Amino acid sequence: MAAFAPTVVICIDHASVTGGQAKVAIESALGLAAHGARPIVFASAAPVDERLAAAGVEVVCLGQHDLLGNPSRAAAAIQGTWNQRAAQALGELLARLPKDDTIVHVHGWAKALSPSIAAPIRASGLPRVYTLHEYFLFCPNGGFYNYKKHELCPLEPLSAACWATACDAVNYPRKIWRSARLTFARDYAKLAELFSDYVCISNYQEEIIGRYLPKGVRLHRISNPVDAEDLGRKSDPASGDYIFVGRLSPEKGAFLFAEAAARAGVTPVFIGDGPIAEELRARVPQARFLGWLPPAQVRAHMRAARALVFPSLWYEGQPLTVMEAQAMGTPVVVSNVCAGREEVADDETGLWFESGNAESLAGALTRLKDDALVARLSAGAHDVYWRDPPTLDRHVERILGVYEEIMSRRRLAA
Missing domain, CATH: 3.40.50.2000 (Glycogen Phosphorylase B;)
Structure with a gap:
C-alpha cells in the first residue's frame, strides 16, 4: 500500500474498454485502487467495466451515447461541441471532493465528453494532468493524418490549408465540424492550457507534439501498462503465422x-x-x-x-x-x-x-x-x-510519483 494515496478523478469517454485509451485509463484506476489510492472514474458512455465495481472503484457514468453511436447526428454534434450534462455532473463531483489531496487526470474527451469538461475542472482549482493517448488537443482529426490520401499530414493544424483539406475518414463536413470544435476548445474552453502537466507515452510521441504544447508545461514520460505473464523463451519460435x-x-x-x-x-x-x-x-x-x-x-x-x-x-x-x-x-x-x-x-x-x-x-x-x-x-x-517490463504496478508507481510532484509544487506555491 502506498503512503501517498490521493483521490484521483479519471476522466474518460467510455467506462468500458473500447480501445487502448480506455483500457489504460480503466486499468490505471484498478491499479491505483490496489495501491491504496481512491480513484473515481468519470465517464460519459456506458456500459461500465465490471472489474471497477469488483475492485471498489467509484464510477460516475452518465450513460450517454458516444458520438459515433448517437442515433441523432444533430445531438451528437451538440454533445461533441459542448456536453452540458458532463460539465454539470463533473462540477458536482469535484465540488464534493477534498481540495488538499484530489487530482484530476484526463485521458480522453473527444468521443463523448467534449471540451465542456474544461469549465468545471478550471473552476474547481484542483491540480490536473493530461495523458496524450492521441492528438485531438492539437489536430482536428486526432492523428496528424490524411485519411483520404492514407498518408501523414504535414499541414499546420487549423491553418487555411488545413481547413480546406478533406482529410476526415468520413467526409468533409465532419472535418469542418471537427475543425470548428478544436477552434472552440482552443480559443474558448482553452482546454490545452488547462493542464500544467502532460504524460507522454513514448519519446517519439514527444517529438510529434512537442511544438504544440503550451509553454511552460511539464512533460512526463510514462509507459502504458501491459498485462502479460513471463512464459520464458519460446521452445519453437519459428513455427506459427x-x-x-x-x-x-x-x-x-x-x-x-x-x-x-x-x-x-x-x-x-x-x-x-x-x-x-x-x-x-x-x-x-x-x-x-x-x-x-x-x-x-x-x-x-x-x-x-x-x-x-x-x-x-x-x-x-x-x-x-x-x-x-x-x-x-x-x-x-x-x-x-x-x-x-x-x-x-x-x-x-x-x-x-x-x-x-x-x-x-x-x-x-x-x-x-x-x-x-x-x-x-x-x-x-x-x-x-x-x-524492464511495463507492468501495471510500475505504471501506477510512476503515475503516483507524478501526482505527488504536482501536489508538492502546488503546496509550495500556496
Whole structure:
C-alpha cells in the first residue's frame, strides 16, 4: 500500500474498454485502487467495466451515447461541441471532493465528453494532468493524418490549408465540424492550457507534439501498462503465422499487410474487425480472419505466431499490441514512422520496414522465412521486454510519483 494515496478523478469517454485509451485509463484506476489510492472514474458512455465495481472503484457514468453511436447526428454534434450534462455532473463531483489531496487526470474527451469538461475542472482549482493517448488537443482529426490520401499530414493544424483539406475518414463536413470544435476548445474552453502537466507515452510521441504544447508545461514520460505473464523463451519460435492484431482500417495498414504477404508468398492472419473487413476478405480470399477474440486468446495467438506485423501508416501513441507480442517472445515487424518502432530494436527484437511501402514490408516478411533469424529475434524480444517490463504496478508507481510532484509544487506555491 502506498503512503501517498490521493483521490484521483479519471476522466474518460467510455467506462468500458473500447480501445487502448480506455483500457489504460480503466486499468490505471484498478491499479491505483490496489495501491491504496481512491480513484473515481468519470465517464460519459456506458456500459461500465465490471472489474471497477469488483475492485471498489467509484464510477460516475452518465450513460450517454458516444458520438459515433448517437442515433441523432444533430445531438451528437451538440454533445461533441459542448456536453452540458458532463460539465454539470463533473462540477458536482469535484465540488464534493477534498481540495488538499484530489487530482484530476484526463485521458480522453473527444468521443463523448467534449471540451465542456474544461469549465468545471478550471473552476474547481484542483491540480490536473493530461495523458496524450492521441492528438485531438492539437489536430482536428486526432492523428496528424490524411485519411483520404492514407498518408501523414504535414499541414499546420487549423491553418487555411488545413481547413480546406478533406482529410476526415468520413467526409468533409465532419472535418469542418471537427475543425470548428478544436477552434472552440482552443480559443474558448482553452482546454490545452488547462493542464500544467502532460504524460507522454513514448519519446517519439514527444517529438510529434512537442511544438504544440503550451509553454511552460511539464512533460512526463510514462509507459502504458501491459498485462502479460513471463512464459520464458519460446521452445519453437519459428513455427506459427504472420499475424495482424487490431482494427481493420486503412490507416492501420491492413491492406498493406495483405499486399506484402501476397508478394512474399505467406498467408496473412487477421485478428480484429473494422470497416474494411469485407473488402479485405474479397481481395485476399486466402487470408484467415479470426475476428475479435478475448484477450487471453489473443495472447495465445501472439505466443504461437512466427511474427506480429504492425504496419500502421499513422504515428500512433504507444501501441500496446507491439509490447504484448514482445512479452510473448514474438518478433514484431513495424513501420518506421509509427511510435511502435520505439519498442522494436531493428534486427534485434524485430524488423523495421519503410512506411507504406509494400515491397519493403514484403522483404521483411521474406527475411522471416529464415528460421534461425526468427529464433534470434524471438529470444531478443523476450529478453529485452522482461529486462524492464511495463507492468501495471510500475505504471501506477510512476503515475503516483507524478501526482505527488504536482501536489508538492502546488503546496509550495500556496
